Amino acid sequence: MSLQLFLLLASALFAVGLYGALSQQSIVMIMMGLELMLNGVLVAAAAFWYFVSPQRADGQVLVLLVLAVMAVEMAMGFAVATAIFRARDVDMTDMAGDLKG
């Protein structure tokens, strides 16, 4: 095991998530893509902590932060999706295009 291996895993997860976030139409599927990207960040943060500076807790704190961000992202994402769905029965980004500012 080495830092490079972990970073490769992180890049792969990030790229897969990016593909999902860019290509999917549905809001919830886009959120899954975002989550997958953050998943890659988790791996990278943990690996940097272990392989670069295990004496400092910054890597661990970053992991904790990312987990919190994921929770916030999901809660807000679903709240917005529900609100849009309630207002106009739409759950696709293409159909909420008029929200573009």
Added chain:
Amino acid sequence: MDLTARLRRFSFARPHLLVVAAPAAVETRLAVERYARERGWPAAESPADADVLAVVGSSDVGLASTVAVLESQIPTPWIRVDLLDASSVVPKLDAAPDQLAAWSPDPTAAGGSGSRPKDSGGGEHGGPGEHGRRANHRELGEDGGFREDREQGEHGGHRERPTPHASEGREGAAHEMGGHEMGGHEMGGHEMGGHEMGGGHEHHMGAVAGLPMADRAPDRDGLKLDVLHVPLGPVLPYWPPGLRLSLAVQGDVVQEAVVETVGVAVSGPSFWDQPVVRALAGDRVRVGDIARRRAASHLDSLMRLLGVAGWDGPAMRCAVLRDGVLDGEPAGPLTEMFRPLARRVAGSRSLRRMTEGLGDLNGRACDHAGVSGPAAVAAGDVWARLQQWVRSAAEDLARSDDDSWVADVEGPRGRLDLAEPPSLALLGVLPELLVGAELAGVRLIVASLDPDLAELASQPAVTAHG
């Protein structure tokens, strides 16, 4: 070899019993329940859990299609036992464990009454009949289906989601769904035995595996979500025999309820009403006889209500007491036995929390619908009706050895001297009470009214819409 046989005998010594009862066959059903309770045969939760399918009462009164669906759903080994009268219960059920132990997939060999599922080869048990199928969850294919999308490649199809049935009723929506190729499939629920056996059919493209897709409609919370058509009954634990509800649900919230009956055939007065009916006909009937039958009926209803509420212990005690009352045990000990049970049930704060505010039927609604009996006296929610049953059962138990003669018109479910049987009024108020309730609430409301469908014997087919 011998070891296998012994293992089978051990395993099936107490088979799980799935009872399909004609509403009129109360006495036989009570005999079956007593047998199961005394021998410790568990009641099957669902067809998947059953070993013995007990058809109580004549199956040619409209139960046949129900039984056929069940037969296709029970996993092997299983046997069917037809119980036409109370006296046949003990010998026939006594033989069941051995039949099960000797069951073999080859019908020519020894064993059950030649009863094997028709399609055991395909392993496709569990057609959708008794157990409401969740078809798919969205109005798939309403715009012609997703197949086209895939064939045309991913050109970013900006498929507007059409909202044709936003305002139409669900009938209109039902035909929309599945678009072009729904073929001859009825919507689930309206017809037993429609496509239930469709497990093995070739299916049309619009429906999946022969099952219709869900359609959508506005819901309680202002979201437009899927509507499913789910039948409740006629075979469920603690369910009034012969009742069937066709529900349109969103999530588990009922949007529409249609009451149907299964297996109601013209016969004499209901077992529970017999003493009162005799008194009305001019016979001299002792107060005790009437009170006894009424108390037993209330205990029977309480047993089901407590069972639905998930309170097994007191439900069992009610069954024990009910059988004791019908056996003619003296009033004193019965009252003694009932007192702690009544205190526990009527004094339960958690049961109160779980049943309050459900199925509120106030006095005016009772008068309007012609509801009499305990439901009218209680004039309230499920909890009030439960309390009323407990009170009334206590009173009747105390009087159950009263030898005086009296003219009483009050049956367990209401006055029997009116043109309509009291259970008909109860069925009439059901749909209104059920709309807006969740499935758990539906079960409690139905159990708290506990209509006796044998009372409808003179009215063969009943349908109440709501």
Added chain:
Amino acid sequence: MDVVAFWLLAVVAVVSGMLVFRVDSMARATFLLLASFLCVAGTMLLLDLHYLGALTILMMTVEMAVMVVFMVMFMMNPAGLMPMTMVHNRRGALILSVGAFVFLAAGALLVPWPIRRGEPPADATRQLGESIMEGKMLVMLVVGISLFATMVAATVLATGRGRYDRYGDDLTRSRPDDPVPGGVGR
């Protein structure tokens, strides 16, 4: 042993991540995403990050359990009984994401990463705890407050009924008018 475990977890994490966008069933997609998270949590356990590994399992499981509810509620065809795709601009997305992967992977392999300073502490959890209760306390306070704000904001956004719907236009109803009464009876 550890290396084998890492490769296994890594491959499963990436493959299930890819399958998320390939399967038709939304239920399966959600749980494939969960599988990806669980594998990542496994790699954290390999790095002696016991607490964060277990925490990832815990949080992601709950998150996906909630997610599946919304997936089934909002998506067409959640059970995947019919083949379907719901993508736009697939080619562009593919090019971009492959490009991103190549770029990141090249960075991962080519950048001369600094040499490790010091050994991992005996108890990584204690290190984390002491740091967020001392040096990084502000960060955690902000996280806590924003989580709380999220709870409130998300609830407000998602509910369609306000207090005027519950207590009447002049807020005089003694008991709220709810479609389903709660257990407390307020």
Added chain:
Amino acid sequence: MGDQLPLWSVLVLPLLASGLALVAASTDSAVAALAAGRRVTLAELTTPVRESTRLLLTQRRTTVASDAVLWRLGGGGVIVVALLASLVVPLGAQPALDLPVGIVWFNAMEVLLWVLVWMAGWGANSAYSLVSGYRYLAQGLAYELPLMLALITAGLGAGSLRVVDVVAAQQDRWFVVEMPVAFVLYLAGVAGFSFWGPLSSAVAADLGGGVRGELSGVDRLVFVAGRYFALVVGAAFAVPLFLGGGAGPVLPGVVWVAVKTLAVLALLTWVRWRLPVIRPDRYVEVAWVVLIPLILAQTLGTSLLVLAGE
């Protein structure tokens, strides 16, 4: 990681769990027999064994258009997760796996049940089991936070997330005395995640057995056994958390753990027969409005105690 139990102890766990599960199920059948007016005979006590062999001899069923993968995964996963959780339960002095964050591990494994039970309900493609799967999630929202806070409170009292340290911290006084609210809410959580007794609406009779309604044969056996395993492991984990672990006079620690586990199981069985099913639609509000503030107060009290002790 200290002196761990040897590796073979992992193999003992399923056996121990099965034994305790059989005892719990037998007790339950005995109570059921008494309620139905039967005498408690050997035939009643062997009910769990008979049911198991019966299910082994019964056909496995499939349903139309089921999601077989998720269905089997959900049905079979419960037992696996329960055993994974049991890794951190000390048998006597040491658990099979002495993780430094044993409490969080237990919590994480128990949370996996959310997903598994939902999958079991979803996979069968039956409206009843689907609704029941959602009931389980709704109930999860109610019991999970009090349960988490109860676990954290025990860890807080000991100043460690390692289960062995929690046991060691109770040498003078069991945590059940110091934090009774946490103990009660922990047990409510156990009933919740193993859908037991009052919190069993996911498998309630009103929807024909709920999530297990469509299961038959060996699938049903594995699911039902998994549910009992979850119950037993939950009860066993209460012993190191609140009841002083293997501490006790004369007898060896393992025996004390077993005795205390059985006592907790007896308590849970009593509750099962004492209360009707509490539906999630009413329990959630109680949990959030009453139970969470209660347990927060308990946590606060415990932390003050810890500070005062330092």
